[in-house]
Every structure is written in C-alpha cells, then in structure tokens.
Amino acid sequence: MTETADVVELAKRRGYFFQASGAYGGVSGFYTFGPQGAALKRNIEDTWRDRFTIQEGNLEVDAPTIAPESVFEASGHLDGFDDMLVECPDCGESHRADHIIEDNTDIEEAESYPIPEVEELIAEFELVCPSCGAGLAGRTVTAFNLMFETNIGPGSSQPGYLRPETAQGIFVEFPQLKEYARNQLPFGVTQIGRAYRNEISPRRSLLRVREFTQAELELFVDPEEDEPDLDAVRDVTAPLYSAEMQDDPDAAAAEWTIGEAVDEGVIGDEWVAYYLGIAKEWYDRVGVDMERFRFRQHLPGELAHYAADCWDAEAEVDGDWIELAGFAYRSDYDLSKHADHSDDDFTLFTQYDEPQTVERATVDPDMSYLGPEFGGAAAGIAEALQTLADRDRTAFDGDSVTVEVDGESYDIPTEHVNFSVDEVTESGEHITPHVVEPSFGVDRALYTVVHHAFSEDEVEGEHRNYLALEPEVAPTFVGVFPLTDQDGLPERAREVAQDLRDAGLSVTYDDSGSIGRRYRRQDEVGTPFCVTLDGDPQGTATIRERDSTAQARVDLADLVDVLTALRTGDATFDDY
Structure with missing residues (x-):
C-alpha cells in the first residue's frame, strides 16, 4: 500500500476519520471524525486559538453557518465562486477540468488558467474521463458555483446559502464588532467553524471535501498608519517558493528569514510576512514536518482581483504538495462591498x-x-x-x-x-479599514499532521506502526495499565487514571491483553506515554515513552507532577 492508503486505513480502524453515512453507502465529500480524530481536531483548534486569538489579543466570534442571499451578492460569491466543470459525453460523470489536467500533465496550477485555455489543454493532451476513459477533447468547460443553496423559513421567499467561508460572518458584522474594539485600529477577529462547498469531485480523503472546518483571522488595519511588529518574527526562517522561482520547473523553495524576505522584496507586504512567520512556528508546534513544508506565492493568474500579494502554506503528502492555508492582503474590498449593498456604516472614525x-x-x-x-x-x-x-x-x-x-x-x-x-x-476622519487575512484549513492540518506523524520501525523483532504526534495535540496523553489482574492492581490503576484525569490530563485505561499488545495499541493512536503499575512495594510505576520505547521508574506520589511537566514541555523524558 502507499503511505496514504496506510494512513487512511489506520485512521478508520483507530477512530480518526472515515466517510460519513457508511450504513447508507456513504456520501462523497463528508467525513466523520471518530473519538481519536475529534480529540486531535479539538487540540489543533485549541493551539490555533491560543496563538492567533489569545496571544495576539484578538476577539473571537461564532457566526451562523447560513446567511441570506444578499450577503453573498455583496461579497461576490454568487457571481465568482466557481470551479471548472467538464462532463463526460459517455458516462455523464462531472469532473474538475483543472484537476484532470494536473493529474495527467506536468502543469501544477491549472486552476489559474482561463477556461478557453483549459479547453485547449484538454484537447492538446487528449485527456480522457477518469471514470470511463472517454475522450474529453471538444467538451465545453463551464463555471460551476460551489455554494449550497437553501431557503430561510417556509417557502422560498428568502433564499439563503451555507457559507463557503467563515470570513463573511465577520465582515458583515463589522459595524457591531468595531464597537467592541472601541473603534481602535488595528484589531483582529477570529473564528473557527464549519464551511461548505459543493465540490464537483471530492477526492483524496480529507483534502477535497464538501464540509470542512476553517480557522480564520480578519485583521482590520489603517493602511496609512498601522504596521506589524516585524521584529517579533524577523529571525524566523521559512522555506519560500516565490512566483519567480516557479518559472523554473527544477527550482525548489529556498530558506529565508522573514526579515530578509521583506528587505529583499520577496514578500511584498509586511503584514503578510508577519503572519507567515507566526504560522511557520505554529505548524511546527502542532507536528507538521518542516522538511516537507513551504510557503508558495500565488502566480499572477491565481491572485484574486482585490489581492496585491498572496501566499499559501503547503505541505508535501505522499509526493504531492497540498494547500494548508492562505495569507492575503484583501485591501478594503470586503467592507466596501458590504457598505455599498447595505444600509450600515462600514467605516471607522480615526482621531x-x-x-x-x-x-x-x-x-x-x-x-x-x-x-x-x-x-x-x-x-x-x-x-x-x-x-x-x-x-x-x-x-x-x-x-x-x-x-x-x-x-x-x-x-x-x-x-x-x-x-x-x-x-x-x-478632529479626525472616517476610513474604511483594510483587511489582512490568514485563513487555515483545520481538516487539512489534521490530515497532514497524521500523515507526517505516521512512522514504522521494529521493536523486539516485531514490526510496529505508530503515530509520533506532538504531546500537545495527541488525542490521549497517557495510557494507564495494570501489569496483571492480581493483587488489586486493576483497582489501583483505575485510581491512578482518575488522579491523572483530575489533574487535567487525557487518559485511557486498558487491562485487555498482554502488556506488549496494549503498548502497540497506544503507539498506533499516538499516545505519547504509558504508565504501568506492577505492584512494586516501594510505590513506583513505570513510564514508557512512545517513540523510543524507553522506560523510567517514577514514584507514584510524583506521577502527576512528572506527567504534567512532560505535557507542558517543562521537562523531557530524558530528565527521568
């Protein structure tokens, strides 16, 4: 099996993620996160909230997932939120035209090509339907709007849409949010929530789905006055793959410090550069392999009409680079659009x-x-x-x-x-703030973290699969086992497990099977540490570390403090 097939199989078997509604044949593009996946997802969201909301001093909102049609008329989603669709003449299946080109040629960013050129490429390369093999040359490529339509209330008097991004729920509430920010710029508003896109051809597990979770920050700034604290990230090194470098098919991302990239003009906007620096550290924190990570600059044909510069965070998974996040300077486009279409004030008075x-x-x-x-x-x-x-x-x-x-x-x-x-x-003037937007895909971050954590080795002559997850995001932090079912060990182990839960640690208790089998189960779901009670009269227990399988004896009286220090990073396993 490929690495992806191994990971997807493990994810389903161990309760990370699997296709939803399997009892009814499943529905493409919808996934359920099992007990392990839901916990991992929550932990990733919590670290994002810590870094981009709490540490940055931003506000957080939770807007509805459905909005009236007028919101998306103003935002432009009704007219321009499209993918390129081509329909097979034989089997009738619909496909993303740009994906067919990317999957069968050396062209990497076919999405940035206009529709006439996409039609020409399909004909030039004699591309065929992925489902039945029928030729697609000469077939019309059309723009397909990705939004799910619904009705608000009975009948069809008020059409609405499931939001295709969480951002509009922030922009449309700006007149109220500016009051909470005391009309002082800059201020940021974050949101973590579900978004919906009616993808033509969902594929590759969590990478192309119809329901997904975004974590977005909209930072409102005065373009003439506000500057980021670039010194905070100036020395952060990041692999940058600029638009100029993409002209050379053999070129790879190059390491720059954020400060050097700004000084040399590689990154054109200081706010975008600031968030690239923060994001690089955050992705490292949650367990994305920095050897398989880069920031790629959008090509001219990819840029939204309101964006002067835009970069994506990308990770390599099983030989392909996937988009994890986008960083854009959106100017005053969004607030101006809503001001034009509504009766409210989307300006802010600056003294x-x-x-x-x-x-x-x-x-x-x-x-x-x-x-x-x-x-x-x-x-x-x-x-x-x-x-x-x-x-x-x-x-x-x-x-x-x-x-x-x-x-x-x-x-x-x-x-x-x-x-x-x-x-x-x-004494002042009314201005329409500009917006800087870092937008993260939570599901794709989870998918990448699981892929990059997937490891194989041999322990005592036996093959082992394990997830080398960072302790901060691992679904379960510690497993607690009684060595045997004798001498009251199960009861004592359950007490220890409860003491650890009371200390705020995520704990699983397991007394089924051999101790080696129990270790393997926890290794495979990524549990960083296991504690085994063996009835030692001195009142100690064994702590086993997942990656190295090394063990250490610790007094039961110190167990909570030791594991808490390991969880927070105040200590390492080598210390014990």
Missing part, C-alpha cells in the same frame, strides 16, 4: 493627533428643482453631485454640471447645485 483645518467641497442641491425636473432620479443625482465635488471641483466651473446615475447622464444647471468650498476644522 488625528491634532485638529486639522482643511478645505471641503460641498453641494446643497435645490431639491425643489431636482424633484419636479428629474423625478425618481433626483436623490441619486444629489448623491452623485457630492461624489463629483469630492473628486473634481473644476467640474462645477461652468454653467452646468453633468453626472451619471445608473448609466444615464443628467445635466444640472450650476445655479441649482449650490456648490461651495469652505474651510473646516476636523
């Missing part, structure tokens, strides 16, 4: 250090003229006149001024506009 006297152009249109003359367009004309005054004062120098409303031009006599330029003293 000047000292009051400033400035010239302001204003208009006071004569509505008694505009109303009878232009009817329902009058209000839009008045608004357009003020917008023009802010942009171009010279437009009001003539006898009339022209504005455009909803694609139609209107000429208004200047005498009815009441244009003036006045000096005013201002």
